[in-house]
Amino acid sequence: MDVIEVKNLKKYFSSTKAVDDISFEIAKGEIFGFLGPNGSGKTTTLRMLATILRPTEGEIIILQKNLRNNIYKVKKEIGYIPQKEALYPDLTVKENLEFFNIGYDLSRELMEKKIQEALRLLKLDAKSNMLARTLSGGFLKRLSIAVELVHNPEVLICDEITVGLDPVSRHDIWEVLKKLKKHSTIIFTTHYLEEAEELCDRVALMSGGRILCIGKPREIADNFKAKNLNHVFAKLAGGEIN
Amino acid sequence: MKVFRVAKFELKKIFRNHWLVIILFLGSIFIVSLFGFVANHSPENIPLGIYKVRGNELTEEISANISASKLFNVQSIENIENGRDLIKDDKIKGFVAIDLSKNIYYEGQIRIIDDIRYPEIQATIREEILKRTNGSLTKNIQSIMNNQSSINLEPIKVETEANIGKEIKYFDRFASGVIVLVLLLICLQLTAVSISYERESGTFERLSTKPLGGHNIILGKFLANSLVGIIATILVTFSFWIFFKIALGNLWLVFLVECLVALIAVSIGILISVITYNVTTSIQVSFYAFFAFVITSQLFWTKENVHGAVKGIIALSPFTYAVEALKKINLYNWGWQEIRIDVLYLLVFLMLFTILSVLLLRKQVK
Numbered sequence: 001m002d003v004i005e006v007k008n009l010k011k012y013f014s015s016t017k018a019v020d021d022i023s024f025e026i027a028k029g030e031i032f033g034f035l036g037p038n039g040s041g042k043t044t045t046l047r048m049l050a051t052i053l054r055p056t057e058g059e060i061i062i063l064q065k066n067l068r069n070n071i072y073k074v075k076k077e078i079g080y081i082p083q084k085e086a087l088y089p090d091l092t093v094k095e096n097l098e099f100f101n102i103g104y105d106l107s108r109e110l111m112e113k114k115i116q117e118a119l120r121l122l123k124l125d126a127k128s129n130m131l132a133r134t135l136s137g138g139f140l141k142r143l144s145i146a147v148e149l150v151h152n153p154e155v156l157i158c159d160e161i162t163v164g165l166d167p168v169s170r171h172d173i174w175e176v177l178k179k180l181k182k183h184s185t186i187i188f189t190t191h192y193l194e195e196a197e198e199l200c201d202r203v204a205l206m207s208g209g210r211i212l213c214i215g216k217p218r219e220i221a222d223n224f225k226a227k228n229l230n231h232v233f234a235k236l237a238g239g240e241i242n
Numbered sequence: 243m244k245v246f247r248v249a250k251f252e253l254k255k256i257f258r259n260h261w262l263v264i265i266l267f268l269g270s271i272f273i274v275s276l277f278g279f280v281a282n283h284s285p286e287n288i289p290l291g292i293y294k295v296r297g298n299e300l301t302e303e304i305s306a307n308i309s310a311s312k313l314f315n316v317q318s319i320e321n322i323e324n325g326r327d328l329i330k331d332d333k334i335k336g337f338v339a340i341d342l343s344k345n346i347y348y349e350g351q352i353r354i355i356d357d358i359r360y361p362e363i364q365a366t367i368r369e370e371i372l373k374r375t376n377g378s379l380t381k382n383i384q385s386i387m388n389n390q391s392s393i394n395l396e397p398i399k400v401e402t403e404a405n406i407g408k409e410i411k412y413f414d415r416f417a418s419g420v421i422v423l424v425l426l427l428i429c430l431q432l433t434a435v436s437i438s439y440e441r442e443s444g445t446f447e448r449l450s451t452k453p454l455g456g457h458n459i460i461l462g463k464f465l466a467n468s469l470v471g472i473i474a475t476i477l478v479t480f481s482f483w484i485f486f487k488i489a490l491g492n493l494w495l496v497f498l499v500e501c502l503v504a505l506i507a508v509s510i511g512i513l514i515s516v517i518t519y520n521v522t523t524s525i526q527v528s529f530y531a532f533f534a535f536v537i538t539s540q541l542f543w544t545k546e547n548v549h550g551a552v553k554g555i556i557a558l559s560p561f562t563y564a565v566e567a568l569k570k571i572n573l574y575n576w577g578w579q580e581i582r583i584d585v586l587y588l589l590v591f592l593m594l595f596t597i598l599s600v601l602l603l604r605k606q607v608k
Contacts, residue, residue, distance in 0.1 A: 052447055086445045
């Protein structure tokens with residue numbers, strides 16, 4: 001079953017075509033990656049899926065609900081992890097989790113249970129009473145992910161969430177995403193191509209606001225007659241990797 | 243209720259930001275003190291020149307009376323030109339030329355020439371000189387009229403309406419307006435960047451993906467910041483009362499109006515933060531808004547003084563009604579009947595600004 005259907009999606013910022021007529025489907029339980037050079041339209045696509053931006057044209061259907069007239073219902077089913085941590089530094093770890101989940105009508109008991117689960121999964125339980133401003137960059141990223149797990153989203157949208165992390169932290173987050181795959185469909189953008197190869201069931205390669213191809217990372221590399229996605233990326237950017 | 247839960251976390255955010263709280267409350271006490279001392283109005287040693295045009299008893303008597311005033315530090319001047327030069331050199335703030343014959347009924351004049359740059363000092367000089375000369379002049383006229391004390395020497399009598407059985411000091415006339423402006427300053431500082439900061443830090447974008455609704459965000463922020471505004475209200479009022487013993491009327495009515503002022507200022511601050519895109523712009527707009535409200539609050543200029551084009555703006559400023567209501571309560575001891583229309587206007591403004599903020603934010607949080 002397709003969890004997300006996108007048909008002829010366009011987003012224009014005055015005369016700039018940020019996203020230009022793209023269509024794709026994502027199945028339940030998939031990890032779907034958007035790849036492409038800067039300005040290719042990945043983040044704009046993600047922000048439209050996350051209900052932050054309104055499409056200029058086209059349809060987004062998430063869990064059989066058209067975003068155009070079911071935006072509130074869709075918001076209840078999705079989680080959006082931005083590239084920037086976007087947390088409240090003067091609230092504790094636990095308070096951040098509570099605050100961002102006020103809108104989901106969780107009972108006090110269920111909220112507490114889900115918070116504890118999220119803290120354990122992200123190895124934040126020892127830091128639950130620390131102010132967010134005292135956390136290191138790696139733990140802030142973990143907290144940013146934990147915020148979106150409390151309401152059990154069916155669709156998790158991640159925008160370059162491993163940027164700026166050390167290799168160990170990145171691998172930890174990969175493991176978390178793999179665990180989350182059991183319950184959620186995950187869409188993410190990344191610049192780390194080995195990350196896409198490691199995690200994604202399928203990727204969409206974007207350039208100039210359009211999707212060039214969609215497929216498994218290996219298939220795409222083969223289509224471009226490249227060793228791996230790094231070489232595909234270099235070809236798209238007009239360069240070459242030896 | 244989601245609104246109350248948002249408000250609870252907003253309060254935590256405010257009170258954990260220790261510098262914000264310290265600057266907010268100490269800053270308000272500082273401004274209150276500064277205003278109070280600056281507007282205390284107990285002038286003394288105003289440099290004043292006296293030019294005795296003729297040498298006679300009456301001139302000496304009046305000159306001695308003026309010199310005896312604690313308000314003045316008197317020096318003799320040689321002639322009118324000398325007096326004008328001394329004003330120009332900022333050596334004196336004015337001078338009085340006493341040009342009286344022995345019999346002023348037939349001949350003579352007292353001229354007061356003062357410095358246009360200092361209207362308040364001008365008023366003080368004129369009032370004090372009139373007071374100090376009146377007795378000698380009255381005696382002189384009575385002696386000419388052969389002690390006919392039945393002659394009315396004051397055909398026009400000016401009295402200010404203050405029949406309230408309490409002493410109204412100079413500063414009392416400004417204190418109500420200053421309280422309103424200090425509250426406006428505090429509440430604008432508190433809220434003018436509330437949404438724009440969230441926009442810059444990315445939390446607003448994140449919140450906009452949640453099923454929380456713009457109204458819950460705005461009303462939650464409004465409730466939390468209003469509570470801080472009300473604490474500031476109590477602090478400011480008591481600071482004025484403790485330090486400067488300002489005249490206060492019915493305390494419940496004073497707090498009712500002041501709390502409405504705080505709530506309106508909070509809603510204006512939130513509105514500014516909703517319509518501005520980043521923190522810098524929010525601060526700029528809030529500064530301009532503050533000064534616009536200072537100018538139009540009738541604290542310094544009443545609506546009769548202003549240009550016709552600005553009269554409408556004054557009527558559209560909520561703080562005009564707040565200052566008016568507080569003056570009625572504090573200066574005249576008037577009650578609910580006299581301020582209810584002002585309170586009604588304040589409630590309308592409060593609802594207007596809050597609804598406007600919610601509607602504009604709803605457009606942004608789809």
